[in-house]
Amino acid sequence: MAWLVFVFFSLIPYLSVAEGLGVAKSGCTTKCGDVDVPYPFGIDPGCSLEGFHLNCSRNATNGTYKLFAGNVEVLEILLPTSQARMMNSISWQCYDNTARNITDDIWSLALRSTQYRVSSLHNKFLAIGCDTLAYNIMVDYKNHQYRTGCVSVCYSPESLTNGTCSGIGCCETPIPPGINYYKATFDKNFNSSSVSDFSRCSYAVVMEADNFIFDTSYVTTTNFWYKNNGEVPILVDWSIGNETCEVAQRNTSNYACASPNSICKDLGVGLGYICNCSEGYEGNPYLKDGCQDKDECEDKSTCSGNCVNTPGSFNCTCPQGTHGDPRSAAGCNKIERSSPWVKFVVGISVGLMVVVILSCLVYFVHEKRKIAAIKENYFKQHGGQLLYQEMKSKQGFTFTIFKEEELKEATNNYDAKNILGEGGNGTVYKGTLENNKVVAIKRCKTIDEKQKKEFGKEILILSQINHKHIVRILGCCLEVDIPILVYEFISKGNLFNLIHSCRAPCISLSIRLRIAQEAAEALTYLHSWASPPIVHRDVKSSNILLDENFMAKVSDFGASVLAPVDEDEFITLVQGTRGYLDPEYMQTGLLTVKSDVYSFGVVLLELLTRRKPFYLDKPDDQRSLSSAFLFAMKENKLEEILDDQIMDVESMNLINGVAELARECLNMEGERRPEMREVAEALDRIRKTMKHPWVQDNPVEIDSLLGEPSNYKEVEMTSYHSMEERAMLAMEPGR
Known part of the structure; x- marks a missing residue:
């Protein structure tokens, strides 16, 4: 697949140029074929932000124009959501009954060194075929590598079901966030040779989930590849630079949110930021006059009363003689005068309600103080004051005394779904603290009087144990009848x-x-x-x-x-x-x-x-x-x-x-x-004394099923690989 790229002036007869206010800079091309090109993207020199330049190419066969980022076709640029829809190539593997061998065509998508990342929310990794094991090798913007697999099996065409992608003829897995490189490949031990009488080929690709509905003919024929001409849509997120809003705003010359009626939104450390129009405004926040006031009064469902548009907002009131909420479905209703008797009854009712509310408040305050006194008594009883004084006197001591509410929140009120184990001494729960740290929380069942008196002293000694083969005690809760212990979380069970x-x-x-x-x-x-x-x-x-x-x-x-x-x-x-x-x-x-x-x-x-x-x-x-x-x-x-x-x-x-x-x-x-x-x-x-001391332990002892395809192609956003990219590719199996 190759497209000839023409210079800007040869495209003028086929492109529209912005005049005045619009989605692109004044005097810049706004369309390539049927695709709108809003700023910060641009085709012409000086019409785009750094990293957002696109190419508009003419198909020599049919004369149509298509938009490209690098050598990836762009189908649509979604300005409000900061996304773009692109075309992504399908990897395939087929078994040749005559030659009794496997042919394949393996593709990857490299978005590194660009402002694009595969959308984890809108895409899925798909594998189609019978006797198919496909792998998705991924790298995120932090250069962390991930590998996921998807197994699809079936033994006859009758076992397939249209619209169902659950492992029979078709399987799907989610995509982690922040991915800017992926490669779809196959395990050659799964090669369709045993089912080649009705299913000869397998396919693997990351694509937009909403654009895929499984059809049984995708397994029994080559329709999936030919129907899409070997490419399917993929949705990518884009952002400005890799700085936070706070850092970007200090450099006014490069700050992308140009409109005074725009706001900056952080995407996370290292992910950059995007610009949106402020509430009540609409348009392109990347242009100086791009965000214009939105006339809410044009939408009659917004206000059923008197509507007056204001910059960035609107006023909505009920007409004279009516009352209610003109912004709600109930709208405004005519005011009806109440009789003195009704007013008297309403007044008595309101008075009684006030008395009841005040009584409840007094009761709740009394109960809260009572509970606080009980908790304080437990804290002293378990030696909490001694423990607290020792913690203050020792610098670098990382032991924590938790509140009961903190541990309830961490375990979702000790939900049974969070139970890690139960024993004679108590129940252990998995918990997540406010700082997102995962811990193990143990609620003991019983404790004798001697242990209560000595608990603070003993827990102080136990908390100072520091050995690589002993689970550390991170803290405890003393404001309960039986103290609760908090340990570090160990992930692989017992x-x-x-x-x-x-x-x-x-x-x-x-x-x-x-x-x-x-x-x-x-x-x-x-x-x-x-x-x-x-x-x-x-x-x-x-x-x-x-x-x-x-x-x-x-x-x-x-x-x-x-x-x-x-x-x-x-x-x-x-x-x-x-x-x-x-x-x-x-x-x-x-x-x-x-x-x-x-x-x-x-x-x-x-x-x-x-x-x-x-x-x-x-x-x-x-x-x-x-x-x-x-x-x-x-x-x-x-x-x-x-x-x-x-x-x-x-x-x-x-x-x-x-x-x-x-x-x-x-x-x-x-x-x-x-x-x-x-x-x-x-x-x-x-x-x-073991005979083979050089053999390393493998804790899970499961041999890797990953294999390397015989042929490899890569669709890139850039024409070169960095040193890190070459090292990552060299570590892949079979290279």
């Missing part, structure tokens, strides 16, 4: 779900050992380096969270206590989770750091066997995973309970080493169990 979910992929032995070692290092820190030492008391796989890099982070200090310092503190209410509880702790009530070691031993068993720690529906001798494991070790039948997904000849020595370490952790006598420091060191040694 180890229990990763191990036991029926949909979880198999995780390799190396990843399991890495997670175990990281959790052991966290508990070692609590036992050996925290001052005073801290006993977690509820170590289990669901309290080992995984971040975006699948790094382990030990969580849930709702049940944690400071290590006892005298014998009186050893007597305590037994707390924990069935299957993980230390038998010695259950029998004696003596809580020590060795209780955490026992629980961690059960977590090691989960990683080795992929079995849950306790089953209620099994016989007594098979309910406990630890009992079954110790029996298997005693009878030399370890392999019978191991997860067969990690069993192979090369890894059995490692597995036996971990199993022996777990057995030591599960010793019935706490004194004979190893310290957590020794457990972490042992896991480190086991990991270092």
